[in-house]
Amino acid sequence: MFRTRLCVSVGGLRGLRLSSSSSASGFSSNQVRQTFLDFFQQKHRHRFVPSSPVRPRGDPSLLFVNAGMNQFKPIFLGTADPRSEMVNYRRVVNSQKCIRAGGKHNDLEDVGRDVYHHTFFEMLGNWSFGDYFKEETCAMAWSLLTEHYGISPDRLYVSYFGGDGESGLPADQETREIWLNIGVPADRVLPFGPRENFWEMGDTGPCGPCTEIHYDHIGGRNAALLVNSHSPDVVEIWNLVFMQYNREADHSLRPLPKLSVDTGMGLERLVTVLQGKRSNYDTDLFTPLLTAIQERSGCGGYRGRTGESDEGKVDMAYRVVADHIRTLSVCIADGVYPGMSGAELVLRRILRRAVRFCIEVLQAPQGALASLVPTVAHILGDAFPELHRDTDRIMDIINENEQQFLASLQRGRRLIENTLRTTESRQQLFPGAVAWSLHRNLGFPLDLVDLMVEERGTRVDHTEVECLRAQEEKRRSELQLSEMENQLRLDVHSLALLQSRAVPQTDDSPKYQYSLDAHNQYVFPSCQASIQALYSGQTLVSEVTRGQSCGVILDRTCFYSEQGGQSHDQGYFIRDGEQEVLHPVEMVSLAGGYVVHQVTAADTLRIGDSVLLHLDQGQRLACMVKHTATHLLSWALRGLLGPSTEQRGSHVTADRLRFDFSVKASLSISQLKQLDCFVQDVVTENQTVYVEEIPLDRASTIPGLRTIDEVYPDPVRVVSVGVPISELLDSRTDRQTSVELCCGTHLLRTGAIEDLVVVSERQRLKGVSRIVAVTGDQARQAREVGQALTQDVESLSARIKASISSCLPSAQQLAKEVGVLSDAVDNTPIPQWQRRELQSLLKALQRSSNTTIRKLETREAAVKAQSLLEKNGDKTLLVDSVDLDSLSVVMKTVNQISDRAPASLVMLLSHQQPSGKVLCACQVPKGFTALSANDWAVAVCSFLGGAAGGSMLVAKGTGSSSDITEALRWAEEYARNKTNS
The missing domain is CATH 1.20.1270 (Substrate Binding Domain Of Dnak; Chain:A; Domain 2)
Structure with a gap:
C-alpha cells in the first residue's frame, strides 16, 4: 500500500485542552494545528521542524511533496550529511504542506466530486528516528485524541497489520496487544492486509506495518464492519507507520538496522471531526473561501450537494475553486509556477480547471479567481507567512495565466469542431489522441475535454487516452532509469554495512586545498589515499579486475562530488608503484558521508591499496570560475531588481553556468547591460574571495546573507566576495557584498573569471527567468x-x-x-x-x-497580366503559361487577371527550368458552383505528380514536368468537362 499523509506549518492560537466530556466544536483550525504541535513539543520533547516547500529537495521521484516524511527521507535512507543538523534528529514534529496531484498520488480529477478530496492539504506528523517505537507511539496518539482534543473513545476504532500470506509476513500481534492494554475493546481492534495496513515509501526503500485510527461520525453503535469499507460515516484520521523493513529491488524485505516511526494525520479531516462537521468544506478552513466565491459569482450560495442532486454542478464548482485556489497560492508562493513540464505542467492544469469552473459554471467575471488569494492568505497566512508576503505576485501570475487559457479555449473549441466534422458519425468516439493533445499541449483539463465533446453528442475514447498517458509515463520512467543506471547508489543497508565494518566516512576536505603560486597560477596538489571499500554493482567486494566498472570509497579524496549545483570533478588515480596505469574517475557522488568514485578499473584494485589522486585541473578551475561568477550574478540581480529576488535553481559546469531567478518579466536590454558591467567591474578589481567555516547560528547573523531552502551542515561554509567574513560578523559594519552559504569550490580572487557574458536570458516559465552565461575565452x-x-x-x-x-x-x-x-x-x-x-x-x-x-511582385504581376489579357482576348476560360519563378507572383498575376476579367476561369502554369518544377495557380468567379478552384488545382497538380490546396475561389500548388504543354491542354479540358456537365 502506498499512502501519503498530510502536514503543515506553525501558527495560530494556542490549543485548548479539553477533557473527554467536553465539547470539541470550539476548536478553530489554527487551534487544532497548534494543539498538535504543543502536545509533542512541550509534553513529549519533540523538536519542531518547519514545513518544507512543496517542491521536493533533490528528489526526482516526486513532482510535489506529498507526505510529511518527504523531507526526512535522507534519515530513513541513511544518506543525510553527517555534518548536518538532520543527523541529530531523534523526535520531530511538524505540520507539512502537501500537494496530491500528478504522479502516483493524484486526486485532481476527484476534487469537487465529493466533500473530502483535496489537491492541497496539511499533514500533521510526529517522528521517531531510532528513539521510541510502537508502544509510545500508540499511547501518545490515544492521549492526544481523547484527552487533549476531547474525542470520545467510543467513536474510535483501530486497525493493525493482520499479516500477508504471500510475502510470509506474520500479523503484528505486538501492536494489537498495545491497543488492548491501552483499553481499546477487542472488537474495535481490527486486522487488515497489506493494502490497508502496510506502508511503503515507494517501489523500494524503508517500509513497515502501520496501525490506523478511525472515527465514527455517527456514534452510539458498533461500526467495526464499516472500517476501511469506504463508508463516509467511518473515516481514517491518523496513520501510525512503524518503519521496520527495507523493500529491496527484488521485492524482498530486509529488517532495517534502525527502527523508526512515521505518522501522519490530515488537518482538514481532523478539523472536520473536531468542529462536528461531515464535510471538510464546512470547516473554517474553507467557509471564508466559499463565501468569497459566492460574492464574486453569479450563482446562489454553496449548499454542499454532490452527485445528481448537484444540478449544474454548481456546488462541485464551489469545491473545485476553493480547493484549487489554495493549491495555486501555496505552490506559487513556494516558487512552483504554471508551466509546460513536470510539477509546473500539473499546476497549469489545476489553474485551468479552476478557471473553467469559476467562469463557465459559477459565472464569475475574469479575474475573480485571483481575487480569492487574499482570503487564502487570511486563512493560512499565520501558518505560512509567505502567503501574506507574496499575495500580489500570486495574483499577477494567476491573472496572466487565466488570460492565456481563455485564448486557448477558443483554439480548443475550433480543434474539437474540426475533428468532429472529419468523423464519419457523431456516434463514433472522439479520438483519444486529439483529447490527449488538448490536455498535454494546450493544458485542457481532461474533464473539460469530456464536457465539450459530450455537449456535441459524442464521447472521448478514454481507452486511447489512458494508453497515451501510460506511454508518456513509461517514457519518463525509462528516462529516469537511463540517467540512474550507471550510478552506484548506496542504500540504507549498504551504509549500515559500511558502518558495521568500521569503514570511516570519507575526509573530502582536500578538495578545498588549493592555492595560487608566485605567477598567480592555481595549484591543485595530488592527494594520497587508501581504498576502504569496493563495490561491484551494489555488492561489496574485496577486489575488482581490469575492465570492471566499480565504486571506490577512499579514506580521503580531493575530488568534489556533485552537490550544491556544481558538477562533480573528473580525473584519475594511480596505484603506488604503477605510474603508467591510470584509473579514470568518471563520476563522484556523496551519500551518508561516503564519497563514491565511479571507476572503470584499468588493472586489479584491492581494498587497502594506496593510490594517488589527480584532478583534471582544467575542468576543476573552469567550474570554480563559473561558480564564483554565479555568486556575482546573483548579487548583481538582487542589486538590480531588489533584495526580494530569489534564486530558483542553478547549475555550474566547466562550459557554462545556469541561474534561475524570480522576476515578473524578462530583463530589458538596459538591465542586461548593467549586469554585464557590474560583474566586469568586480572581475577587473580582482577582489579576494573569502571562505570560512563557522557555526551555523553565527553565520545566520550576517546581514544580507543569501541562503536557499535546504538543510545546511553545522558548521557551514560562508563565501564572501571582497569583504572578510570577520568584518561581516561585526555588527558595526554596513558593507554590502555577495555573501552566501555554499559548499562549492570557488576562486581565491575574481580576476580569474577574466570576462563574463550573459548569452541567454528568457522566461523559463511565468515569473522565473533563466540566465545562461559564459566566461573567459568563451x-x-x-x-x-x-x-x-x-x-x-x-x-x-x-x-x-x-x-x-x-x-x-x-x-x-x-x-x-x-x-x-x-x-x-x-x-x-x-x-x-x-x-x-x-x-x-x-x-x-x-x-x-x-x-x-x-x-515589386505586384508591379511584375500587373505587367504579366496585361500581356496575357492582350494575348487571350475576352476568353471566359483562360489557361496559359507564364514565365515566372515565384508562386506568389503567379498567384498575384491570376488575381489581377480575375480583377480585370471577373467572369473568367483563370489558371496559370509556370515552368521552372532546369529543375522541372511547375508552379500552378487558379481562380474562379465568386458564386461559380460548377467548378471549385481547389478541385481544379488538386486535379492538375496530381496530373503533374504534385499537390495543391485552397478554397472554392482560389488555389495554388506545384508539380513537375519537362513539358507543360500536355498539362495545359489537360487543365483546360478538365475545366470544360466540369462546366459543361
Whole structure:
C-alpha cells in the first residue's frame, strides 16, 4: 500500500485542552494545528521542524511533496550529511504542506466530486528516528485524541497489520496487544492486509506495518464492519507507520538496522471531526473561501450537494475553486509556477480547471479567481507567512495565466469542431489522441475535454487516452532509469554495512586545498589515499579486475562530488608503484558521508591499496570560475531588481553556468547591460574571495546573507566576495557584498573569471527567468562574434536602403540574407543585450524587405497580366503559361487577371527550368458552383505528380514536368468537362 499523509506549518492560537466530556466544536483550525504541535513539543520533547516547500529537495521521484516524511527521507535512507543538523534528529514534529496531484498520488480529477478530496492539504506528523517505537507511539496518539482534543473513545476504532500470506509476513500481534492494554475493546481492534495496513515509501526503500485510527461520525453503535469499507460515516484520521523493513529491488524485505516511526494525520479531516462537521468544506478552513466565491459569482450560495442532486454542478464548482485556489497560492508562493513540464505542467492544469469552473459554471467575471488569494492568505497566512508576503505576485501570475487559457479555449473549441466534422458519425468516439493533445499541449483539463465533446453528442475514447498517458509515463520512467543506471547508489543497508565494518566516512576536505603560486597560477596538489571499500554493482567486494566498472570509497579524496549545483570533478588515480596505469574517475557522488568514485578499473584494485589522486585541473578551475561568477550574478540581480529576488535553481559546469531567478518579466536590454558591467567591474578589481567555516547560528547573523531552502551542515561554509567574513560578523559594519552559504569550490580572487557574458536570458516559465552565461575565452569570443554580426547587420541595412527601387530578384536575395542573419543572431552565443538589439533591427529590415518585395511582385504581376489579357482576348476560360519563378507572383498575376476579367476561369502554369518544377495557380468567379478552384488545382497538380490546396475561389500548388504543354491542354479540358456537365 502506498499512502501519503498530510502536514503543515506553525501558527495560530494556542490549543485548548479539553477533557473527554467536553465539547470539541470550539476548536478553530489554527487551534487544532497548534494543539498538535504543543502536545509533542512541550509534553513529549519533540523538536519542531518547519514545513518544507512543496517542491521536493533533490528528489526526482516526486513532482510535489506529498507526505510529511518527504523531507526526512535522507534519515530513513541513511544518506543525510553527517555534518548536518538532520543527523541529530531523534523526535520531530511538524505540520507539512502537501500537494496530491500528478504522479502516483493524484486526486485532481476527484476534487469537487465529493466533500473530502483535496489537491492541497496539511499533514500533521510526529517522528521517531531510532528513539521510541510502537508502544509510545500508540499511547501518545490515544492521549492526544481523547484527552487533549476531547474525542470520545467510543467513536474510535483501530486497525493493525493482520499479516500477508504471500510475502510470509506474520500479523503484528505486538501492536494489537498495545491497543488492548491501552483499553481499546477487542472488537474495535481490527486486522487488515497489506493494502490497508502496510506502508511503503515507494517501489523500494524503508517500509513497515502501520496501525490506523478511525472515527465514527455517527456514534452510539458498533461500526467495526464499516472500517476501511469506504463508508463516509467511518473515516481514517491518523496513520501510525512503524518503519521496520527495507523493500529491496527484488521485492524482498530486509529488517532495517534502525527502527523508526512515521505518522501522519490530515488537518482538514481532523478539523472536520473536531468542529462536528461531515464535510471538510464546512470547516473554517474553507467557509471564508466559499463565501468569497459566492460574492464574486453569479450563482446562489454553496449548499454542499454532490452527485445528481448537484444540478449544474454548481456546488462541485464551489469545491473545485476553493480547493484549487489554495493549491495555486501555496505552490506559487513556494516558487512552483504554471508551466509546460513536470510539477509546473500539473499546476497549469489545476489553474485551468479552476478557471473553467469559476467562469463557465459559477459565472464569475475574469479575474475573480485571483481575487480569492487574499482570503487564502487570511486563512493560512499565520501558518505560512509567505502567503501574506507574496499575495500580489500570486495574483499577477494567476491573472496572466487565466488570460492565456481563455485564448486557448477558443483554439480548443475550433480543434474539437474540426475533428468532429472529419468523423464519419457523431456516434463514433472522439479520438483519444486529439483529447490527449488538448490536455498535454494546450493544458485542457481532461474533464473539460469530456464536457465539450459530450455537449456535441459524442464521447472521448478514454481507452486511447489512458494508453497515451501510460506511454508518456513509461517514457519518463525509462528516462529516469537511463540517467540512474550507471550510478552506484548506496542504500540504507549498504551504509549500515559500511558502518558495521568500521569503514570511516570519507575526509573530502582536500578538495578545498588549493592555492595560487608566485605567477598567480592555481595549484591543485595530488592527494594520497587508501581504498576502504569496493563495490561491484551494489555488492561489496574485496577486489575488482581490469575492465570492471566499480565504486571506490577512499579514506580521503580531493575530488568534489556533485552537490550544491556544481558538477562533480573528473580525473584519475594511480596505484603506488604503477605510474603508467591510470584509473579514470568518471563520476563522484556523496551519500551518508561516503564519497563514491565511479571507476572503470584499468588493472586489479584491492581494498587497502594506496593510490594517488589527480584532478583534471582544467575542468576543476573552469567550474570554480563559473561558480564564483554565479555568486556575482546573483548579487548583481538582487542589486538590480531588489533584495526580494530569489534564486530558483542553478547549475555550474566547466562550459557554462545556469541561474534561475524570480522576476515578473524578462530583463530589458538596459538591465542586461548593467549586469554585464557590474560583474566586469568586480572581475577587473580582482577582489579576494573569502571562505570560512563557522557555526551555523553565527553565520545566520550576517546581514544580507543569501541562503536557499535546504538543510545546511553545522558548521557551514560562508563565501564572501571582497569583504572578510570577520568584518561581516561585526555588527558595526554596513558593507554590502555577495555573501552566501555554499559548499562549492570557488576562486581565491575574481580576476580569474577574466570576462563574463550573459548569452541567454528568457522566461523559463511565468515569473522565473533563466540566465545562461559564459566566461573567459568563451566570453571574449561571444563579444567578438556579436561585434561581427553587428557589422553584418549594419552593412545589410545600408544595402537594403540603397536598393528600394531595385529589381525583384535582388530584393528577394536581400530578404534571404536577412533570414540567414536572423538565424545566426538567434542561435549564436553573443551578449544577450546585443542579441535583442540586433533582433529588433532585423525584424525592421524584414518588414522593409517584405514591403519592397510585395510592391515589386505586384508591379511584375500587373505587367504579366496585361500581356496575357492582350494575348487571350475576352476568353471566359483562360489557361496559359507564364514565365515566372515565384508562386506568389503567379498567384498575384491570376488575381489581377480575375480583377480585370471577373467572369473568367483563370489558371496559370509556370515552368521552372532546369529543375522541372511547375508552379500552378487558379481562380474562379465568386458564386461559380460548377467548378471549385481547389478541385481544379488538386486535379492538375496530381496530373503533374504534385499537390495543391485552397478554397472554392482560389488555389495554388506545384508539380513537375519537362513539358507543360500536355498539362495545359489537360487543365483546360478538365475545366470544360466540369462546366459543361
